[in-house]
Amino acid sequence: MKKNDSNKSEKSFSSSSINWYPGHMVKAQNDIKSAIKLIDIVVEVLDARIPLASQNPIIDELAQEKQRIVVLNKADLADEEETKKWIKYFESQNKSCLAVDSSNPQDIKKIVSEITKKGEETYKDKVEKAKLDYKPIYRVLIAGIPNVGKSTIINKIAKRNAANVSNKPGVTVRNQWIRVDANIDLLDTPGLLWPRLDDNNAGEKLALTGNIKQEILDLEGVACVGIETLLNIDKYKSMFLEKYKINEEDIDSLDSYDILELVGRKRGCLVSGGNVDTLKASKIFLDELKAGKIGRISLENV
Numbered sequence: 474m475k476k477n478d479s480n481k482s483e484k485s486f487s488s489s490s491i492n493w494y495p496g497h498m499v500k501a502q503n504d505i506k507s508a509i510k511l512i513d514i515v516v517e518v519l520d521a522r523i524p525l526a527s528q529n530p531i532i533d534e535l536a537q538e539k540q541r542i543v544v545l546n547k548a549d550l551a552d553e554e555e556t557k558k559w560i561k562y563f564e565s566q567n568k569s570c571l572a573v574d575s576s577n578p579q580d581i582k583k584i585v586s587e588i589t590k591k592g593e594e595t596y597k598d599k600v601e602k603a604k605l606d607y608k609p610i611y612r613v614l615i616a617g618i619p620n621v622g623k624s625t626i627i628n629k630i631a632k633r634n635a636a637n638v639s640n641k642p643g644v645t646v647r648n649q650w651i652r653v654d655a656n657i658d659l660l661d662t663p664g665l666l667w668p669r670l671d672d673n674n675a676g677e678k679l680a681l682t683g684n685i686k687q688e689i690l691d692l693e694g695v696a697c698v699g700i701e702t703l704l705n706i707d708k709y710k711s712m713f714l715e716k717y718k719i720n721e722e723d724i725d726s727l728d729s730y731d732i733l734e735l736v737g738r739k740r741g742c743l744v745s746g747g748n749v750d751t752l753k754a755s756k757i758f759l760d761e762l763k764a765g766k767i768g769r770i771s772l773e774n775v
């Protein structure tokens with residue numbers, strides 16, 4: 474971090490960063506509350522790289538009585554070892570947990586079959602007691618904070634573009650259903666939760682994984698936090714050094730801002746006088762981190 478900029482990144486993670494206003498939060502909570510009344514199964518989508526920072530505790534409160542499935546999405550970008558530990562963590566809370574890459578059709582099938590399993594459990598007694606042939610429909614809500622991949626998952630399960638416009642803060646969840654399987658109805662708009670921006674570290678992690686839009690951030694501050702984070706973990710440090718072709722001994726006495734400059738030099742982000750365009754370097758680094766181009770990196774461990 475640039476020496477005289479020590480509090481810069483804090484400013485960049487304020488709750489206004491993601492366009493949530495108190496009114497939006499109340500509205501989102503009310504939307505989820507009314508939707509959940511109609512629901513049998515809640516699929517909570519989290520970012521596999523930051524399962525805690527991408528979680529909103531309100532879902533535990535509102536969905537207590539419901540069948541629960543946790544989907545660790547973007548698992549293709551996360552550290553496999555850490556993801557395995559997270560699966561065990563959520564299973565220890567009596568939740569089903571699946572790690573998925575939503576572009577993989579097999580992973581989408583896994584979600585559908587877990588929904589079916591939960592539905593069968595929910596209606597087992599009713600089906601057994603029913604005298605006539607009774608085929609229940611399992612009603613499902615896909616919930617999560619912005620950008621974790623809710624719409625992608627809904628659209629893949631529904632095999633069409635069902636979810637898009639209403640996946641925004643302040644837009645009401647319309648109660649329309651999509652029949653996606655003989656037994657499954659999906660609410661056509663995702664349950665939108667707000668991220669936990671009250672916790673500053675959560676804000677940093679959301680920024681580093683691209684869950685907060687770059688335009689509204691202090692990119693150099695975020696990039697410095699990202700570099701510090703990677704350098705603190707041996708495995709990720711090696712990935713970083715390899716990616717930017719930096720020798721370990723060359724960064725011994727450097728702070729994160731100096732290292733950002735070095736990344737800029739390596740990538741040709743130079744301006745007149747041989748200075749480095751650190752904003753450009755930050756964008757390159759953050760885009761590559763977010764897209765998994767430095768490697769599969771998880772920013773939280775159990």
Ligand code: G4P
Nearest residue numbers: 546547548573574575576618619620621622623624625640
């Ligand atoms: P949302 O409804 O929860 O807001 O999320 P949405 O489906 O719109 O997905 C957000 C971004 O995440 C999209 O990229 C989408 O392609 C990407 N994404 C979703 N699932 C996965 C996954 O399993 N793996 C990976 N690697 N990416 C996934 P985008 O439109 O390009 O947005 P952005 O990445 O520029 O933010």
